[in-house]
Amino acid sequence: MTVIQIILTLFAAFGFGAAVARFRRGGITLKQLSLWTLLWGAVVVVVLRPETASDVARRLGVGRGADVVVYLSIAALFYLQFRLFARVEDQERQITRLARELALKDLKE
């Protein structure tokens, strides 16, 4: 096992542990926990047996396994970024509504 494999496996284990802890505290749903488990599981598989990624790469018509990982990661990051943006916008609007209701509470004539 190479050093990078150890580091990445530990990282995945840490990520999985964090997801479980959040689930226990009720921070995320069972569905979300399953998704995280799948994600970190896939990471461990790819880290310990890089040829799996190469397999997927061949099937998708991409040259190398490592490239597939990078492409998928970028797509996932963009998606997460988009969700974050949408959520922040949504919260901004809710705060505005809250500030508005508070401001207008005593206004009448």
Place this chain on the structure above:
Amino acid sequence: MEKRVIVIPAYNEEKTIAEAVRGALQAADRVLVVDDGSADRTSEIAAAAGAIVVRHAVNRGLGGALGTGIEGALRLGADLIATMDADGQHRSEDAKRAMDRVAEGDVDFVIGSRMLEKKGNMPARRRFAQFLGNALTYVLFRKWVTDSQSGLRAMSRHAAERIRIRSSRMEVSSEFVKEVVDKRLRLAEIPIEAIYTEYSLSKGQNFAVGVQTALKLILRRLLD
């Protein structure tokens, strides 16, 4: 006689708010100042000058304040609503003329344009930014107005009840145009004179904010 309310959104405008309120009171029955979470004495000074003041607990930006102001004006029973900036760049005669124009009944929404007549002293750089704002508003919302970023507007109660302001910040000016188009309201522009002082110039959109406003507008158009 219909009831007229002028809405003035204000954020840290203690230097100019008193004069803005006193001017607005010449043109309307009530002046509603929305203090957008100012850290200075904007609220006290506006109230002392004769305005009804409502206050955001936290700063929400121009769009948030205007939304609150229009909602508040409706609750006050306004038949005609105008908005003006707090920095002293608008003249109350123009707000009155804008409301008079709406009162004629053939339009629902009036924008006071600084560009219809080349009055006033708008700096060239401003004029160019202005053009970009208009062009973007046209591309996104298919409506050409000569001053899409103007802070002086008037609308009927009918229009105010239909317009939904959702943006929090500067992109609100173009959002008004969008809402006018979407809700099939009738729009007119009247020429106004803007008084540019060093103070009011320091308060408007600078280049970075302008870019942000533009990006927000494009994103909103794509996502909605």
